[in-house]
Amino acid sequence: MDPEMQKMKEVVLVYLDRSGGLQKFVHDCKKYNDSKQSYAVYRFIISINPSDIAELDATLGNYILHNPLQAAQIFQSVCFVAIKTLSLIEQLQTEAQISILLKPTHLPPLPSYGLSLSAYPFNYTSQRFYMSEGIVIAMGIVTKYTQGARFLCTEETCPFSEGFRCIRVHCPGATESATVRTDFVCSLCSSPLQEDMKFRVLGDKQIVEMIDAKILNALKGYSNDKSHFRIQALTVFLRDELANKMTIGNHYRIIGIPACVQNGLQATACIEVSSVQLYKPNGPSFVSDNFKYLLSLTSSSCWRFTAVLANIFASQVVPPGTYNTLKLAILLSLVQTCEKENADYLDLLIVTSDTLVIDRLLNYSLCLLPRGIRHPPSSEIFPSVSKDKHGTGSASIQACSAVLAKGGICYIGDLSSYKKDKLELLQSVLESRTTTVFIPGKKYGEEADQQVTVSVQTNFWSFVDVDSSSKKHIQKDNFLIGQMDVSLIPVNLVDGFGLLIYNEFPSCRLSSPVVHHILKRAIDPEAMLYKVSQQFRTQDYEEFILFARNLHVELSSEAESLIQGYYLASRRVRRDSVHGSTLSASALKILISLSKAHAKLSLRQTVLEEDAVIAVLLLESSLTLKHGTSALCVAPNPVFPFDLNDENSLQQRDIYLMQCHHQLLKFIAAYSPGIHINTNEE
DSSP, X not given: OOHHHHHHHHHHHHHHHHHTXXXXXXXXXXXXXXXXXXXXXXXXXXXXXXXXXXXXXXXXXXXXXXXXXHHHHHHHHHHHHHHHHHTOOTTOOOGGGEEEEEEESOOOSSGGGBOOTTSSSOOOSSOSXXXXXXXXXXXXXXXXXXXXXXXXXXXXXXXXXXXXXXXXXOOTTOOHHHHSOSOOBOTTTOOBEEEOGGGOEEEEEEXXXXXXXXXXXXXXXXXXXXXXXXXXXXXXXXXXXXXXXXXXTOEEEEEEEEEEEEETTEEEEEEEEEEEEEOOOOOOSOOOHHHHHHHHHTTTOTTHHHHHHHHHTTTTTSOTTSSHHHHHHHHHHHHTOOOOTTOOOOOEEEXXXXXXXXXXXXXXXXXXXXXXXXXXXXXXXXXXXXXXXXXXXXXXXXXXXXXXXXXXXEEEEEGGGSOHHHXXXXXXXXXXXXXXXXXXXXXXXXXXXXXXXXXXXXXXXXXXXXXXXXXHSOOOSOOOTTOOOOTTSOHHHHHHSSEEEEOSOOGGGOOHHHHHHHHHHHHOTTOOOOHXXXXXXXXXXXXXXXXXXXXXXXXXXXXXHHHHHHHHHHHHHSEETTTEEOSOTTHHHHHHHHHHHHXXXXXXXXXXHHHHHHHHHHHHHHHHHHHOOOTTOOOSSOSOOSOOOSHHHHHHHHHHXXXXXXXXXXXXXXXXXXXXXXXXXO
């Protein structure tokens, strides 16, 4: 035997002993031995730390990283000797029956170990380990493949006509026909080989498509990134224990061996995955100095910081001081984005006649998040099913705008442009945050029909054009005070959105600053029109929002009592004899979400009464647009009753909000007397 090969085998044994791999191997052997059943293939998974291996023997470490299939044969030989020496599996006859899967814990953080379909050249012939990352955009259902099979020589006098000498095992990138087919011949006598079907070993296989995360930049409605790049999906094979380890829409890092799979005249680049890790990028641990200075200047009031933030937000798109209520709602929705289950969502529905300005504002805001998706009208909002394009004929679930926007915002444009069935599906998703994909078994070669539930973890933004909607239907006469006609959209769907907002400037009296801004932008798109745009750049807002949304906030008892008191009082006030309470059951969740969002936007980790007051005013204003005014009787624009020009106007707004707070306490005392609220007499 080659001395270098013998040395590597000794190092393998030492590594397995030191890493605990030998103990796991013995445990796996015991399972096979206890079954008392003979298998064509005995499969073992061995976890490899390349750094530890390289320290023991650099040659073996290099072998594992750059020749993993040959390295697996070294481990196979060591494991066979161990089984025979220790009598671990009585049924095992030949070394060929052992299948070893090496799974590296990581790869060296060097460019040559990264694999990206947006980079050139794409080396899929080296058959070594690479690391890649991307977002899952399609997932097939789990099907079966052949892990290994036993073949016997048809010539009875040949030694290979019995025993386990001709064993075929699946290799990375190989198709089913490479493992089992009818034209194999005996290597000893060249007679045809025949498979012993009762020894075929089957495993689970799932085909997944991933794409570089750069695709998200292409799906935004607006972006400052002017770079050009090539994007192509990467086919990923998940086998056995890795099947169903991925979720559509998630971002993963994978380690595997690339290959090229031939399907007729088409060749598909793919990667056989050996390990999967959910990728969660760390958000910024800081905010810009300008935001810190602004926070210190406004520290005398719990309302001023967010007021100034909203006032100067998106000055690249609209003038400071315009659309303040809408901009505050956008900021609140942006910081209420995360990928956690049962998260606090905050969806926005805007009623407007200034569709161009609103569309620009929402497009700009999308780009502040890594996952801000503008839904293209030609595609589906929610997952759909199609036939797998790799020749299996099985079903493949395709991602969509809502799934790709996981942990972010899905902007779906004008709500009145969608048909009834799409609106009904949207309403169902807003209520349950899940959607169900039906897979007919007969169409996709399965015995039974399947239903797959997909989680939808995103905030939805949309608008309704009041000018176009008024032409499509006859307006009703019996509106309550403050109520707006949105009867073109189903009532339950309107209730599904957390906030209904009516922007301040209808097109018939578009404000002079907005007109001037639009004209100046048209003349010089790159011009910096306001000094505040230089002090608080788009990048500063990106970092601020990513920092704020990762804050963990808790409700204070005072804020909780105020929210609960308002909710119970409103359920009593907003009711009629026919339908009961007009306040939806989701209103309490919306109140809590708004309160937490305002605390995050204020960079606090405790929700105060002042946060709850803003939440109540925003929700009450939304309810007034939906159902008309109530006994609380808030102003048409309760959060920003007048322009914010200087510190004096901020002081006036504080006084006004304190009066609203006092009015809210009176409302709770009158209509929800069972709730105890602490009041400070001044």
